[in-house]
Amino acid sequence: MEVRPGELLVLLGPNGAGKTTLLNVIAGLVPYQGSVMFDGSSMDAVPARFRKIGYVFQDLVLFPHLDVGSNIAYGLRSYGTPKPEREQRVSELLHMLAIEHLSGHFPAKLSGGEKQRVALARALAPRPEILLLDEPFNSLDSQTSGFLRAELKHLQNDLGATTVFVTHDLSEAEELGDRIAIVKDGLVEQGMTKIGTASLKTGG
Amino acid sequence: MNERPRYGRLWGAIPIIIALGLWEVVARLKLLPGDMFFPPFTTVVRELYDLAATGVLAANFLPSLRRVLLGFASGAVAGILVGIAMGWKRQVDLAMGPIISLLYPIPALGWLPLLMIWIGINELLPVAIVFICSFFPICYTTTGGIKNVDRRYINAARSLGSSDFRILATVVFPLALPGIFTGLRLESGMAWRVIIAAEMVAIPSGIGALMMKSESLMRIDTIIACLMVLSIMCFLFERVFALLERKITAQWG
Numbered sequence: 078m079e080v081r082p083g084e085l086l087v088l089l090g091p092n093g094a095g096k097t098t099l100l101n102v103i104a105g106l107v108p109y110q111g112s113v114m115f116d117g118s119s120m121d122a123v124p125a126r127f128r129k130i131g132y133v134f135q136d137l138v139l140f141p142h143l144d145v146g147s148n149i150a151y152g153l154r155s156y157g158t159p160k161p162e163r164e165q166r167v168s169e170l171l172h173m174l175a176i177e178h179l180s181g182h183f184p185a186k187l188s189g190g191e192k193q194r195v196a197l198a199r200a201l202a203p204r205p206e207i208l209l210l211d212e213p214f215n216s217l218d219s220q221t222s223g224f225l226r227a228e229l230k231h232l233q234n235d236l237g238a239t240t241v242f243v244t245h246d247l248s249e250a251e252e253l254g255d256r257i258a259i260v261k262d263g264l265v266e267q268g269m270t271k272i273g274t275a276s277l278k279t280g281g
Numbered sequence: 282m283n284e285r286p287r288y289g290r291l292w293g294a295i296p297i298i299i300a301l302g303l304w305e306v307v308a309r310l311k312l313l314p315g316d317m318f319f320p321p322f323t324t325v326v327r328e329l330y331d332l333a334a335t336g337v338l339a340a341n342f343l344p345s346l347r348r349v350l351l352g353f354a355s356g357a358v359a360g361i362l363v364g365i366a367m368g369w370k371r372q373v374d375l376a377m378g379p380i381i382s383l384l385y386p387i388p389a390l391g392w393l394p395l396l397m398i399w400i401g402i403n404e405l406l407p408v409a410i411v412f413i414c415s416f417f418p419i420c421y422t423t424t425g426g427i428k429n430v431d432r433r434y435i436n437a438a439r440s441l442g443s444s445d446f447r448i449l450a451t452v453v454f455p456l457a458l459p460g461i462f463t464g465l466r467l468e469s470g471m472a473w474r475v476i477i478a479a480e481m482v483a484i485p486s487g488i489g490a491l492m493m494k495s496e497s498l499m500r501i502d503t504i505i506a507c508l509m510v511l512s513i514m515c516f517l518f519e520r521v522f523a524l525l526e527r528k529i530t531a532q533w534g
Contacts, residue, residue, distance in 0.1 A: 125439040132440040138433045141533040142455045152441035185534020
């Protein structure tokens with residue numbers, strides 16, 4: 078499977094097809110056989126923490142013991158970003174995702190849509206080279222998810238981030254994806270562009 | 282939303298008041314059979330006051346308190362450190378697990394004869410007993426607390442570039458705190474029970490020793506007063522940890 082720089086590739090497939098597993102392989106969070114390459118260099122020997130990916134998990138997995146600001150700053154602290162830069166970057170993201178008013182709040186008190194934005198901000202903070210999103214709008218009501226979808230597309234375009242987006246919802250796939258790859262039973266079956274068709278390499 | 286009935290605390294107090302009232306009545310009317318000396322509640326309270334006023338209470342209570350604090354603090358710190366190591370690193374768990382499982386079931390007082398010979402009868406003895414009785418259970422609950430932290434948080438932290446040690450310090454340990462506090466809460470009361478028993482058997486000072494002296498003088502009021510002190514201390518210690526835990530985890534949801 079191939080993802081082009083700056084594009085939003087959607088992995089579409091039924092539940093249990095292995096889409097999350099594929100994201101975890103790209104992220105380096107599970108052991109795997111085969112090969113993951115970023116820009117032509119092999120990532121197989123590179124542990125997850127050095128792969129420069131931003132990952133929005135299916136259940137968001139915000140740290141409950143940290144407030145919104147600290148959640149967002151977590152990756153920056155890992156990379157040793159000095160405090161002033163950190164604070165500036167966090168402000169930037171709070172603004173970008175329109176959650177400035179939530180900065181001192183804790184995840185337990187946030188709504189689904191708000192948590193989503195925080196999770197996205199957290200993933201984007203360290204300026205990852207690749208963005209992975211696992212059914213992020215799954216548990217939201219259709220109004221909020223529609224709204225966030227549009228925002229995400231906008232954001233992704235602005236940032237030019239190479240993105241892999243997982244969903245089982247066809248309309249969501251069509252709305253967001255530059256290209257769509259179908260995943261079924263652990264295999265990427267075929268890829269197609271939205272306009273016309275072109276096939277991607279298959280394989281696990 | 283948790284609904285606490287406005288009269289919640291009051292409900293808890295009523296059985297206690299009734300029980301104390303019954304105690305007073307039964308004792309004053311000498312309703313218990315045979316020669317069972319049974320002082321009324323008010324007599325016990327007066328004795329407690331006398332003990333405090335004459336300094337006897339302090340002279341016995343403070344050594345017990347000191348031993349509990351020293352033994353429990355050291356046992357807890359050691360237990361938490363070893364528990365973290367065992368919960369986080371599989372090799373440590375595999376290495377230490379069996380020996381801890383073998384030593385854990387030995388009751389703290391079971392160590393007494395051995396320690397009496399090795400350490401002798403001095404201040405170190407009761408502290409060592411409390412250390413042992415605190416270390417094993419707290420190590421156990423800490424290991425459990427660390428292992429039970431949802432793996433997804435670890436993965437999230439990893440995806441954000443964090444080193445293993447940093448994940449342990451900033452994510453896993455904080456999230457294990459509720460489990461660790463439960464262990465601390467339960468074992469703090471146990472520490473008091475163990476120290477009293479040790480003082481009754483082997484150590485010439487402290488609340489437990491006072492109880493034994495009172496027993497030989499048939500001073501039941503003193504014995505009951507000591508038991509009340511024990512009960513209050515267990516209650517207080519557990520409350521402190523419960524409050525600390527609530528304070529720390531208040532915002533976590």
